[in-house]
Amino acid sequence: MILVNKDTKVIVQGATGKMGSAHTKRMKEYGTRLVGGVTPGKGGETIHGLPVFDTVAEAVRETAATCSVIFVPPYLALDAGYEALNAGISLLVLITEGIPPQDTAKLVAAVKAKGARLIGPNCPGIITPGESLIGILPGSIFKSGPVGMVSKSGTLTYEIALALSDAGQGQSTCVGVGGDPIKGLDYPELLSLFDNDPQTEVIVLIGEIGGNAEEEAAEYIKKNIKKPVIGYIAGQTAPPGKRMGHAGAIISGGKGTAQSKIEAFEACGVKVAKTPAEVAQRVAEARKQLARA
C-alpha cells in the first residue's frame, strides 16, 4: 500500500456541507481514521460523532491529523488548501470539481514549496482497501490485494476495480488523480511509489485523451519501473476539439489522442487493454508470469 493506511489521521474540510457530511459518514463507516471536521463558525459542534473545529490549525493541534480531505465549493478551494498547508497537513485530497485552473496552479506551487502532496482536484480520492478510504469512492467495490491503480477517472476506476475484484485481483491502493489539466500528484511519482511498495505486484494505469501525461509516463516506465504495468486509455472514439466531460479531456491541435497514448505505451512495453474486463485478464497474465519467473 502507498500513501495511506489504517493509522492515517484524517480531517474533513467542509464536513458539515451536504456532500462533505454524506461522505464523512461513509468514510467513518468504512473504518477510515477520521479525527475531526473543519467548518468556520461551527467549532465545538460534532458531526457523525466527530469534533468540528473552526480552523485547520486548531484541528491539527488537537488531533495530530496529517491528511485533509477537502469538500469545499470551487472558489473556496484555494484558500482551504493554503490553510491546510499552513497548518502542516502533508497530504491534501481535493475532491472539489470546477476549481478555476489558475487557483489550482497556485495551490500546486505552494504544495511543492512545502514539500507536501496533493491528490486532485476533481478526483474521487484514494483508497487502501480494508484500511482507509479518503474521498468519495464506493468502498464495497474494492478488495485488498496486489494491484496498484492510478487513474484520471472516477467511475471508470470503479468499473475497472469491479472487474479486478470480480476476477479475484484485489488492490493495494487506488489513487484517482483527477480529470483536470492542472493537478497535484501525477503518474511518475505514483508509479515510483507503487514500484517500491512490497504489496504491489502489478500496476494499472488508467489514462484518457488530452495532454501528454500518458506519453511521458510511458517513457518514465521504460526507464524506471521494474514491475509490470497494464494500461487503459479512454476516449478512442472522442472527436477532436471537443471537451469530453473532464476539463482536461480534449484533443487539441491533433495532440492528446488515444492513439498516440496507446502507441507510446506499447512502444515502452506497457500492455494496453481495450475493455475493463480485459484489464483484469492482463493483470492475471502478468501475475502468472511473475509467479513463473
Next chain:
Amino acid sequence: MNLYEYEAKRIFAEHGIPVPPSVTVTKPEEVRKIHLGYPIALKCQVLSGGRKKAGGVKFPKDLKEAESTAKELLQLTIGGSKTKCLLVEPALQIARELYLGVTLDRNQGCPIFIASAEGGIEIESSDKVLTMPIPYPFHPFVGRELAKQLGLTGSILVKVADIANKLYKLFESKDLDLAEINPLVITVGDDVVALDGKIIVNDDSLDRQKYFSGWKEDHLSDLSDREKRATMAGLNLVELDGNIGILCNGAGLTMATMDMVKAFGGQPGNFLDVGGGSDQKKTLQALEIVNENPKVEVILLNILGGITACDEVAGALVDFMEKYPQRKMVVRLRGNNQDKAEQVLSKSGLKLIPDLEAAVKDAVAKSNAKQAVGAKA
C-alpha cells in the same frame, strides 16, 4: 468561452494594451460614417479560426469598394461560425510582426509566456517559439526577460515587456485559459500594437467573473442546439454521427462505453455524462435530450452507482418509458441500491443487465437489427 476579436481588443485596451482605433458595423451602409482614411481593414468577427485563409479579411481602397466588400463579408460563414459583425480598422504600416501569448501549461502546472519573433504564424506548427514559465508571485522582470530572449532592444524591448506583463495581469485577473496577440506588430513609427487578439475565458470561472455575466449563451456558436441546452442544464453532451445514444455517469466511464460500442461493431451517437449523484429529474432530462436526436435508434444507459443511487435512475427510466414506450433501450445498472432499482424497473418491462460487456453487445445488436431491415426495404 471563446471571445470575438473585437471583444478581446476592447479588453486589451481596458488593460492598457495598445490596439488600433476601430469601429464595428453590422450593415454595409454604416461604413459611410467611418473616417479612418483609406485603405481600411474589414475583418469578419467569427469564433472560428482560419479567417484570413477563408477570405474573411479584406483591405478596400475606397468607400465604394468598402461598401460592396462589407456586404459580401457580412454574409460569410467561416468554419460553421456566422459573421456577427465587421471590425473596421485603418490598415497599419507594419515593420515587423511578433507573437505573444499567455496560457497555463499542463505539464509544468503553471502559467507560461509563449512568444515568437515571427508573428502571424500558426503557433502550434512553428519551431521558432519560445516558452517561459511565469513563477508565483508575479513580478514584471519576467516580461523584460522574455523581450530580451526575443532578441529585442531599446524602446521596443521596453514596450513589448510592458505589453507582456499587462497581458499576464489580464490573464490572471479575468481567469483566462488563453490570452493571445497574433500578430503583435511594430509599426514603421516604432509603435507596438495588438493587431489581432484571441481570448478564451475559463468556463469554470464564469460565475466569479462579473464582467462576463450573461455572455455565455452568445458564445456557444460551435455547439448544436441540443448541446447548448445540455450545457445550460449542467450536462456534458457531445453529439456524434452514430445511432447508439449513450448516457453514463462520469466522463471516463462515458468515454470507455463509447469505445466499447465501437470495438463491438456499433456506432456511438453521442457522449453524455450526467455527472455524479444525479437524481431522477436530472436523469430524465438527460434521457429526453438523447431521445430527441433523430439519428439515435437505441439508447444505452450505463450507470455504475457509486454516489449515484441506481433506484433514482430506475425511477427516471420508468417515467421515460411511459412517455416513449417504443424507444429501444438497453439498461446496465450496477452498484448502490441495485436491488431496489431492479424492482422499480420491472414495472416498465425493462430488463436490467448488470454486466457491462453484455449490455454493450446487446445495444450493438439492437442498433444493427434496425439497419438490416432498412437495407432490405
